Amino acid sequence: MSVASVPGRASLSEQDCDLGTFRALIDRTTHLADYPHAASVAENVLVYEGERLRTAEDRDAQRAELVRALADGPGIVVVRGAFADPSVVDRVTAVFEALIAEQRASGAAAGDHFAKPGANDRVWNALEKTALYDPEAFADYYANDILALVSAAWLGPGYQVTSQVNVVNPGGAGQSAHRDYHLGFLSNATAAAYPAHVHRLSPVLTLQGAVAHCDMPVASGPTLYLPYSQRYEPGYLAWRLPEFQAYFEARHVQLPLAKGDAAFFNPALFHAAGTNRTADVRRTANLLQVSSAFGRAMETVDREAVANAVFPVLLRRAAEGAGEEWLENVIAASAEGYPFPTNLDSDPPVDGLAPPAQADVVRRAVREEWSPQRLRAELRAGTERRAS
Template identity: 75%
Template sequence: MHRTLSGPRAWLSERDCDLGALRELVERETDPADHPYASGVERNVPLYDCDRLRAASATADGRRDVQTELVRALAEGPGVVVLRGAFPDREVVRRAGAAFDELIARQRASGAAAGDHFARPGANDRVWNALEKTALLDPEAFADYYANDMIALVSTAWLGPGYQVTSQINVVNPGGAAQTAHRDYHLGFLSAEVAAAYPAHVHRLSPALTLQGAVAHCDMPVESGPTMYLPHSQKYGPGYLAWRLPEFQAYFEAHHVQLPLAEGDAVFFNPALLHAAGHNRSTDVRRAANLLQVSSAFGRAMESVDREAVTNAVYPVLLRRRAEGVGQAWLDAVVAASAEGYPFPTNLDSDPPVDGATPSSQADLVHRALAGEWAPERLRAALRDGAARRES
């Protein structure tokens, strides 16, 4: 029997992945009455006219009411909202777009090919860390672009103050294949095995730590392959384990929705929503979007720790104790307390994913070193190289 996250289970596994339970959640109609600020609901997705949102948000009480509705839509509703006319001044979008085009041209000229997490390299033009690169290339265009009130409205609604914005440019060329359906950062980037090692309450918490979004930098008819969504799927508890399973992929293929976007429109969605970039079946549309990932201020530790120095100091002890026959659990506990166990944030240009959606963490390197009985000098060099790759 499928048991939900509200039940007694503290851990999830693929045995909890019941397609029927997902269907109960997603095969429903989004009620327009739940979204009074929306101009309409299309294919279960609320559509918001941003001029109306701006007028409604002119007072503090009005802004709070709008944000409350957006949070409900992202958490308890369909999990995705479309903001029509998020950028009313198309020239702001085009100036930023010109900077993006220059970044792509420089990347191509350098011979670099930026791969994707869920699509083959070469299917598109992707620029990692476009936020920093755009600011350094054209700070005026950057400032006008990120002064956008709708990005701030939704980001503070979902995450509160102190959020951090990152972005990647993604241009899917005509013929570019669709992505596979997936969930996003954090747990969505981990293997099913690693995701299952996190307790159920972390599966509930993870989506509250990030907000996913995209700004359309061209008109995107459906044939150009705008992002596919499965509304309401963010509420499915075991979804971080389920999305890779063939029956869930097949269901997504059969039931996803796509909406056309105009240049300057924006979409924001819960990172737990099942979604995937679509197949660009057009012959002449280079589908260009600025993919936004906005992170909570709370996704950081209280103290700064030089974990590279700690790891180098402790590794000879680990190596010696392993040779003396200490158990793996002892080693794992010390590695967890000393080395950085998570591979992000990093520079995905120089530190790309390896054998999956994530690069190697410090802890991965230490475990590899122990298994191979590396000399401390070899691990020290590998950690230094890894730190250099992570620098922007």
């Protein structure tokens, strides 16, 4: 990833943060001709059409372009019609609403990053909760080929999906500019303790995304972005500084989204949720954080439970002729795709240098048409083998 680096420095500090350098780095224009798979440029952001991405034959070139857009380009791509069938989004929205209602009825109030308690609605670990509540809806939703395309392009195979539902109610306050997980979640003092090369590494460990579960006009506060800001190496130390916050407020862009659209962005991009200034739009988004197999996800997800819940759906859909890609996308969102860490005394390598991952077991179970009871027993045994 090309970034504005500090020559000869093994570590970074707030003293390395220079607004003039930052401004010069991001003062550029996105040219559509440089991104042949994109449909348009809006507010310096690349806009893709879901159907065009789905039907493109040159997948390698497509992936390379997406990586270039996220790493060296504006740092954000919007995919119009990422979910071609709006009913798939509606079914999962209904699950989200049911989960929120249950949460309210129980008296639990999930914390929110930027609003007063109770002002907005948030469901943590929505991926696992959705799978357990409605495995059918989960499978149709996470079989999405655009999510799989962008995730695999940025992170490679074995990625891990987590999600959080965020509903910003009318009048819900916006956020201040920030960067995201990993280093973006740390204090400046802690972030500065990590060497400069870790600041360059952190953005490639995760992909941020958001699926619009309703139409989001600008007045409802869709996310604010500062294109190209992910390229600034000291940015994990700069985003809290007043002069950088002020520059973000003056120069950010904001795009409306329609239900079923999705935005994907580099976690190092300066961004912030906007204020919902409408009187009647409950701005509902499924916030996706997709983690590299080489990193760890932000949330603890019981992927054994998710895989067991979704397996009967996989079996039935396979019998009905669902394509390999469809099945693989659901498995990638359900099961752990990376075999480590593990206990190599009790879980030794098989046919190579690594034992089978949880996802490998689910693939085999679908291929061999195991019973749900057999899969449940094998996944439990695998969990026990990995224990120290």
